[in-house]
Amino acid sequence: MKILFLGDIVGSPGRRAVKDFLPELIKKYRPHFVIANGENAAGGYGLTEKVAEELFSYGIDLLTTGNHVWKKEFIPYLQKTEKVVRPANYGPGAPGKGWSLLTRGELKLGVLNLEGRIFMRPLENPFLVGRALAQDIAKETPFILVDFHAEATSEKLALGYFLNGLVSAVLGTHTHVQTSDERILSQGTAYITDVGMCGSLESIIGMKIHQAFELYVTMVGRKLEVESSPPYKLEGVFLELNSEGRAKNIERFRLIT
Amino acid sequence: MKILFLGDIVGSPGRRAVKDFLPELIKKYRPHFVIANGENAAGGYGLTEKVAEELFSYGIDLLTTGNHVWKKEFIPYLQKTEKVVRPANYGPGAPGKGWSLLTRGELKLGVLNLEGRIFMRPLENPFLVGRALAQDIAKETPFILVDFHAEATSEKLALGYFLNGLVSAVLGTHTHVQTSDERILSQGTAYITDVGMCGSLESIIGMKIHQAFELYVTMVGRKLEVESSPPYKLEGVFLELNSEGRAKNIERFRLIT
Amino acid sequence: MKILFLGDIVGSPGRRAVKDFLPELIKKYRPHFVIANGENAAGGYGLTEKVAEELFSYGIDLLTTGNHVWKKEFIPYLQKTEKVVRPANYGPGAPGKGWSLLTRGELKLGVLNLEGRIFMRPLENPFLVGRALAQDIAKETPFILVDFHAEATSEKLALGYFLNGLVSAVLGTHTHVQTSDERILSQGTAYITDVGMCGSLESIIGMKIHQAFELYVTMVGRKLEVESSPPYKLEGVFLELNSEGRAKNIERFRLIT
Amino acid sequence: MKILFLGDIVGSPGRRAVKDFLPELIKKYRPHFVIANGENAAGGYGLTEKVAEELFSYGIDLLTTGNHVWKKEFIPYLQKTEKVVRPANYGPGAPGKGWSLLTRGELKLGVLNLEGRIFMRPLENPFLVGRALAQDIAKETPFILVDFHAEATSEKLALGYFLNGLVSAVLGTHTHVQTSDERILSQGTAYITDVGMCGSLESIIGMKIHQAFELYVTMVGRKLEVESSPPYKLEGVFLELNSEGRAKNIERFRLIT
Numbered sequence A, B, C, D: 001m002k003i004l005f006l007g008d009i010v011g012s013p014g015r016r017a018v019k020d021f022l023p024e025l026i027k028k029y030r031p032h033f034v035i036a037n038g039e040n041a042a043g044g045y046g047l048t049e050k051v052a053e054e055l056f057s058y059g060i061d062l063l064t065t066g067n068h069v070w071k072k073e074f075i076p077y078l079q080k081t082e083k084v085v086r087p088a089n090y091g092p093g094a095p096g097k098g099w100s101l102l103t104r105g106e107l108k109l110g111v112l113n114l115e116g117r118i119f120m121r122p123l124e125n126p127f128l129v130g131r132a133l134a135q136d137i138a139k140e141t142p143f144i145l146v147d148f149h150a151e152a153t154s155e156k157l158a159l160g161y162f163l164n165g166l167v168s169a170v171l172g173t174h175t176h177v178q179t180s181d182e183r184i185l186s187q188g189t190a191y192i193t194d195v196g197m198c199g200s201l202e203s204i205i206g207m208k209i210h211q212a213f214e215l216y217v218t219m220v221g222r223k224l225e226v227e228s229s230p231p232y233k234l235e236g237v238f239l240e241l242n243s244e245g246r247a248k249n250i251e252r253f254r255l256i257t
């Protein structure tokens, strides 16, 4: 099975990068499934139905998310769709679902979203929730992709090793900076600490540089705005899995207009 | 000099408590100055010009604030007024001012606002900024009140001792729960870790209880709404200073409708 | 049923305060059970077997703890004793137990320890774990005391309301500063945000003042040492429960040598 | 000017990687200066005089550090040496120095160490302190290397852009995972979010995997121990600067035994 996974799409420049680059990536890699993290796709914070549908129209099959998904207006859509997942380790009663099953012909891929707790919200334990759900999904298919949306490198690495052999891949998101440590762990799980982002290249994780300066100098609380100037970049990984759902290849990419 | 200081005013129930109780408190204590922390006075998050003016109309002379003051719409007013201060230890270029001088007849009171850094934003050092500004204000008047808007008890106690003898009082705000440790430190500085709040009694620091349950069970990010049901409470302290600006008395109060 | 509960005992001054004051408190209140939080009793950080035994010899029946209990040397004792509990919401496999049953004649008191997650470690959910365990303990006895060892006032208040009617009392610890908000909630649960501490009066939550100054000015990481100079204070609450395990009275105290 | 910079050296496997690989790197790159982050070189936490001297004996000219440098026993050495710097933005009175000047023949290189504040200690502002010190060092030499020891990608990127054109390079450390975003910013400053680490390959940022599992499952507080099994990796960057101190090249490397 071949999979394309794109890092956090930030605002309209991120969506534009997907629109411009995804066709050529699909031509090059011939993926069975295309997945992306969409938690910043609408104005840098969260998603809307319209933005989600726009991204699906470019060829994305499913959106994972993260801490920014809880925009009030988005929750009705999150509750009904099968095409957007939110981290599975929120507490009982949280809207939406934590994993989804994609099918294409005979192929089935389970996509599980988890969120870290170090320097983030104190959610349910992503290790325990993640292992239990991975075991559930394994009853349906051996092809399981995990988007671990987390901040701390130690927690991300630990989850990679913890699920090693249980899932096909543990792919980190949230920091918006691609790491160079992609590899296949001993039991066949592909791992990377962070796949990176899609958005404006000359930016602070997708946001306006001078606004970040102002924030870090004054520390006056404010929401940063999406940087919209080109060039745009698109970052992610390409995965190839064998028939047992173990990784044969993980390849990182970055395209810049 | 006699001073009334009220804890964080939360939303319309907090303003209502001020309206209802302040006249009798003024009658009872005959304060020269009335000060309150207004960082939650408008809908639970921040201030607006209208809300500030409303509070002044009830007899408050000056509003201190805290981490919630940075509402975009409020900044123009914050920049021009002398009657609202924001924590002084934000970085260079932050709008507004960190201290103000109140006068009544021959009496002058300096009011200095500081914000803690433990479990809060990494601001400039409140100990160093606080001491330097206290020394500046001392050139104008020996009567100096500090509102230390902070979370951690250790940081609040430490600032109290650090400014002991330099200022008339260090009064804690931000946790919205009144502590029972009011006293006069060895060099005459009145101290309390937290003066409490003004707002709905049956609430989670002024906000709706069932919404807090939802938050803490699901951990889904959301803004809590102000609880508006009575009874309302008003919490604060009364200070009496001698002619050298040292404290003779600190008295904590809580009024409930 | 009558219960004495003492706040975090800090180092040898805290133990000394217990030794000196507990007999007179017992004489005055005639409690059936005496419980104290011991997480700082050994040198300010954690417990040892020797220190625990010393505290039991003064008349304490059971020690609750908190984030500081995980001293390596203490774990063997923690695993075998019935007289020290640690927060119940650590993950599966954590040593020690989260609640214990005290008996005296026909009387049985369940003591449940929980730890907060806001500004603390991301543990299992104290609301869900707390409710489930309270329901379990309720099968044994209607007398249930909860020590909620937590930082954030909002989380503490929320747990008090959440367990209102399910337990006899929710008593906060960890901040080492006593709050003035003790009361009985609508369904008969006694509540206070923090009961305070036992240790040196002129200190930063039990530790040396000048070391805290150094820490907060330089921010150089260091462990603060226990302040050992008198006067010493002992803080806590006295509870009276009716035969259904609901609170009739909660009374806060502070004794100073 | 040619410079080698190595990421956080973790324990004896990290030192061993330096010993084994540095000679061949020196042969390959012919650097004028070799710098490494040593904050984890002694047992995973901090430095000792002996360990520092061992690292100098392998050809390292200067050690930068970070949040783990404040081991009590190390402070006397830190105070006297010119060859170890600690983050410059600790408060007044902190032991040690924040930058140092290396000379080789006519060449002078200023090395400035800063620490981030997001998810870390609330230090003095690294943007303001960093800019001021960079301007001071620029009076001595146009060759200025900054080790920004920080957690948050947004803060690291922001400092890179903030010092763009003022310094030769802003190199991130602390997360122990190498990022793939090395590049030269518009005004000639080389930048990478994190250069990575030196230590055991199959580890959680240098520490034992099964201990990290235990930590993240139970959340029981504990210090992780250094993983000492081979293979070992060594990560860092090679820089080439022009005669004005602007970057011509930044090249990332990872060597594995």
Ligand SMILES: [Fe+2]
Pocket: A008, A039, A040, A066, A174, A175, A176
């Ligand atoms: Fe994101």
Ligand SMILES: [Fe+2]
Pocket: A039, A066, A067, A068, A149, A174
């Ligand atoms: Fe995120």
Ligand SMILES: [Fe+2]
Pocket: B008, B039, B040, B066, B174, B175, B176
């Ligand atoms: Fe507030």
Ligand SMILES: [Fe+2]
Pocket: B039, B066, B067, B068, B149, B174
């Ligand atoms: Fe606040």
Ligand SMILES: [Fe+2]
Pocket: C008, C039, C040, C066, C174, C175, C176
């Ligand atoms: Fe404590």
Ligand SMILES: [Fe+2]
Pocket: C039, C066, C067, C068, C149, C174
């Ligand atoms: Fe504690």
Ligand SMILES: [Fe+2]
Pocket: D008, D039, D040, D066, D174, D175, D176
């Ligand atoms: Fe490190």
Ligand SMILES: [Fe+2]
Pocket: D039, D066, D067, D068, D149, D174
């Ligand atoms: Fe570090």
